[in-house]
Amino acid sequence: MMSLAIVYSRAQVGIEALPVTIEVHITQGLPNLSIVGLPEAAVKESKDRVRSALINSNFRPPQQRVTINLAPADLPKEGGRFDLPIALGILAAMGQIPSDTLDQYEFIGELALTGELRPVRGILPMALQVRRAGRKLVLPDQNADEAAMVSHVSILSIKHLRDICNHLDQHPTITPRITTEPPNPALAHHIGDLSEVRGQHHAKRALEVAAAGGHNLLMVGPPGTGKTMLAGRMPSILPPMTEAEALETATIVSVASAGFDPETWGIRPFRSPHHTASGVALVGGGSQPRPGEVSLAHHGVLFLDELPEFDKRVLEVLREPLESGHITISRAAHQAKFPSNFQLIAAMNPCPCGYLGDPSGRCGCHPDIVRRYRSKVSGPLVDRIDIHIEVPNLPRSELHNTAARETSEIVRQRVLIARQQQLQRCGKPNRLLNNREIEQFCQLSPQDERLLDRAIEQLGLSARAWHRILKVARTIADLSRSESIHTSHLTEAITYRRLERQG
Ligand SMILES: Nc1ncnc2c1ncn2[C@@H]1O[C@H](COP(=O)(O)OP(=O)(O)O)[C@@H](O)[C@H]1O
Ligand SMILES: [Mg+2]
Ligand SMILES: [Zn+2]
Structure with a gap:
């Protein structure tokens, strides 16, 4: 009987999937299962899940002294994702499954008490690293589509602990899935077209200039003039994403939520967090740091509507990503750095009531109030916004103008040509x-x-x-x-x- 087994997996730190080795050691002594290298709170839960998954998969739970070591020890590790490699390590060390091919694989997945697999976060960066390591990736069925976004890596998706044990035990029973081509960009049906916006030629022109040079944009105007409409159409005139960009953006979604939806592959993100959103939701954070809105907008658009309503401290934090293209989140134990290279579009009313300068004269805001309102967004942030425009009420004539308007695709062609010139000249958009x-x-x-x-x-x-x-x-x-x-x-x-x- 073998008494030591080694199984490979990965922890998630920021947007990286760092290697973790799980060593399972079985020695004589009183029955005891101990896990070293996981946070205290995660250990008990993991033990319970693994033990019960083994029993419910008709395996013998260990009766000896079992020591499980997750190395390196200093990585932040969320418990659940290591259930599968821990269970397999125990089985291999006990000789219940063969251990000779284990090193060809990396394993990830949380176990239910029944032995069924549950999906985990951060599959995309893991698949990339597994490909680099030249191994095969064994993961929960529900994570398979996300992993398949990465080409040329063997993916073995399983629903139950038994599936992979059978596969390792006898002649292979699972057919690996391998994507040979990088995915095609999805079609962004849901993005509106610029031709739907009436009038506002000045604003549309500014949007085009902003798209062409990657410039940030501030729109000031009364309610209902199309500011939100214009901002939402920005992604439709930006250049298509490169594969590398699409992968980076997808990776952030992958580590932020339960999974990346392949239907959104290659579509530039448009994020419009509400001004009441928490600081962590906006910039990222948490005890296991996760990316916030500013990172989910990476390679896309961050739209801050009603800019003066945002917490001033949150706006201050935006200076780092605006300048460097990433954001650093510091926690007592760890520091995480997330990409955060977005185009900022902000909108605001001209005064608290919104109708300053309206011909009807309905604005009654005192000049001091207006000044205080404006001062909330003055200073360093606004200074970093290259383009400021007014989006006034639409004249009646424009409302009923039925002349054909330019589509997003036509505008995008001009943007593309301007971008190409910038890339040839300096390798980056003019904003930078x-x-x-x-x-x-x-x-x-x-x-x-x-x-x-x-x-x-x-x-x-x-x-x-x-x-x-x-x-x-x-x-x-x-x-x-x-x-x-x-x-x-x-x-x-x-x-x-x-x-x-x-x-
Ligand atoms: N310039 C415009 N062209 C076409 N529709 C418009 C325009 N401006 C406003 N609308 C209509 O009014 C609604 C509200 O516009 P919105 O973009 O939310 O205005 P704002 O953000 O400036 O308050 C839109 O959903 C749209 O139906
Ligand atoms: Mg609006
Ligand atoms: Zn007013």
Whole structure:
């Protein structure tokens, strides 16, 4: 009888699937099952589930002294996901299943008391690592579709502990599933089309410029003018995701929730958390840190409606992802870093009642109140939003204008061409240009430099605004396929900072 068995699995840290070795040792002594390397609270539950799953699968539970060691010890480990490898390790160490092929596999899955498998989180990053390790992945049936998003890895999906024991015991009974091609992007039926938005030509143009350069966008206007409608259509004019982007976004969903839905593969996320959402829900956190909305929006759009209503501290936290493309979550024991490279779209009313400047004169907000309202979003965050626009009430004539409007696909083609120019020039969208790159790629004629100087002085803008205007002007030039920035490009870029003066 063999007394030691080794089984491979993976823990989940941030968005990574780190290797975990499960060693099961059986020695003479009083019957006792001990687990080392799992948090105290998880140990008892895991023991109970494993023992009962073994009995209900018609195996003998161990009658000797069993020591189970999960290494390395310092990884944060959630108990449930190791049930399956622990059970198999016990069976192999007791000689109830053969152990000679165990090292070809990695195992993951929570056991029900009946021996049935329950799905776990974070399958996608695990499948990627199992492929890299050259092993086969054994997992709960309900996780199989998610794992199959990763090509060229053998997936053995099981419903019950018995399934895999039979497979290991006799000649193989489970046919591995192997995806040979990366998946096709899903069709985003649910995203509305830009052609549904009436009027608001200025706003649509700004949305296109924002999409083309990856710029963040702030919309200010009374209720019901189409701000939410416009923001929701941003993903429909952004470039399609690359496979690497799709994989990253899917990985975040995979570790955040019970699983990634293959139906959403390759669709840029659009996240619009409510302003009452908790800080953890927005930026991520928890004792086993999980990604929040800012990470679920990775490679897509984060829409903050009613911006001034958000907790100021939460808005402050957005500075890190806006600058670095990731967010760090610190907990006493561990630090987790999640990708968080999103395009921010924010919307707000011009005043607390929403009708400041309305021709009806129905706004009765005192100027002090308006100032306090605006000041909630002033400062560092708004400073990082390249494009500010007004979205006013729609004139009657536009409401009944039946002329054909451009579809998202047509706009997206222009966005794509502008993006390609940026990628060739600098390998990234214009929003991410640093100061040195701005000096190099966003040069103005001497007259235009004076024009920009005067505008900044008149509008009372900060020194930062200078660089932001140049980046946006660069994008506008790219949209008109111009290598140099012309006066018309610059003046349009300046209009996107006007609101700041009133703020
Ligand atoms: N410009 C527009 N074109 C077409 N429909 C509009 C427009 N603006 C508003 N609507 C209609 O009014 C509803 C509310 O618009 P919404 O985008 O929520 O406005 P806001 O976010 O500015 O308050 C939309 O669902 C849409 O039916
Ligand atoms: Mg709205
Ligand atoms: Zn008002």
